[in-house]
Amino acid sequence: MIQQRIHKIQASLRGRGLDAILITEPSNRRYLSGYTPADHGIQESSGVLLIPKKGGPFLLTDSRFELQAKEEAAGFRVELYRKGLSLLLKTLLPSLDVKRLAFESHYMLHSSVGRMETVLGKQVELVPLTGLVEQLREVKSEEEISLLRASVRRNEEVFQQALGRIKTGITEIDLALALDTTMRQHGAERPSFDTIVAFGANAAKPHAVPSNRVLQENELVLIDMGLVLDGYCSDMTRTLFHGQPDSMFLERLRTARKAQLAAVKAIRAGAVCRDVDQAARQVINDAGYGRCFGHGLGHGVGLAVHEAPRLSPRCRKRLRAGMIVTIEPGIYIPGWGGIRLENMAVVRDNGCELLNEDTTGLDL
Structure with missing residues (x-):
């Protein structure tokens, strides 16, 4: 090769x-x-x-x-x-x-x-x-796709193992460190980017840096994590609620999930990147949160965690079979927090193949 x-x-x-x-x-x-x-x-x-x-x-x-x-x-x-x-x-x-x-x-x-x-x-x-x-x-071989799939699955295993650590009193830094350590224990070369853990209002920052903020009861928890396995990166975001989720959290989470599903439906070889972005963005706009989604819908992943193509309002590139993209709509509200859901998918001729099996927080 x-x-x-x-x-x-x-x-x-x-x-x-x-x-x-x-x-x-x-x-x-x-x-x-x-x-x-x-x-x-x-x-x-x-x-x-x-x-x-x-x-x-x-x-x-x-x-x-x-x-x-x-x-x-x-x-x-x-x-x-x-x-x-x-x-x-x-x-x-x-x-x-x-x-x-x-x-x-x-x-x-x-x-x-x-x-x-x-x-x-x-x-x-x-x-x-x-x-x-x-x-x-940009276009991955089936061998590369298999390596990316393995990286995604290993990342999900690490995430599931860390769920039990999400308890009242833990800090963002401690949870991020636990995730990074578990990645290494599971054979990863390293995290594919600086792990993001954000509690409550901190999650309104799309690229929040873990701090000494302590998790309280009835707060949202945003985790954005990925690892490098055999050279290939994974990238996944989950937004959870520590405690009993209220109707506002659930409504915003459902909106992000509907946006993600709209993008999944739009992805196929030949689709224009900005049209896929728009499919998800329209759902968020219709729900009244258009100003709360400022970043692009997704990006390519491979040996680097951020590479072409870009699913953004400005990208006129057409998707090709074998490309790998993230699908990560978000809603960010200062003073309240943020929600982002992120999966990875392979572009196929007639649609897309999701690489993620983890459905934590997605089955609403």
Whole structure:
């Protein structure tokens, strides 16, 4: 599979008149090589792929990652940069007859590009490029879908195990920590994003940061969580009520669920992303909560937890079979709280396949 991906990249390079490309974005790097180390920051790379328009690809890294690179990146020639990436490229590129070198301009620092220009001189033209690998990643193979399904199911197992911890007196931080720890205990590489736990009025913040706020009786609980399993992410949100839910909570929860179901019905290959968003948004608008739903309906998920496509009012892209999207309508009311329900689905030719089996809070 990786070899097929490399061949597609090389064909695209030849079609664009490019001699090679540097792949620096970590998810793209893993997608094309199987090399798993994460970067500690955009200035601290664990490696760079050099893919020429023909011939074998290279993985350029330093001595810290030499063994791992050779173990994981089958089919890649591993080269170490002992005095920096630019000097290694100055030595390597002439042997590959590289005169036009593309780089991922959305991830490589301007200062890094400037350094390469200085070292490589006029012999090599650096060409900014965006989205080349991301376009390949949008549509998942059935093997990738199986990995995503497994990630979703493992995430649901962690969520169910943590439900018993939702008791009066627990803090948002403690519950979030329990979720993260349980993910690791269940074999996850890590959370796929910072786990969100919000009680009561804090849930009015779509990206609330867990605090020392203590859970009281008769408060809503919003949990947004995901994990990385075998490289692939999951993302799920549930909104619960600790105590006896009142009619207002139930009415708003039912509205969010109806919006989610409307979107599920609208998803199929060929559907326009903004039309799917509108199907859910119209339900929330009709219920009088249109101003309380400010974010897009969903996003793609894969090796990264946020990737294309986007289900938003602005996205005119058409869905294709094999894409993975979240469906997460929300209602957020300052001073009261918020409700968000989120599942993941595979776009199919005649509809969509939900990856989630957990129905906690959904059967109303």
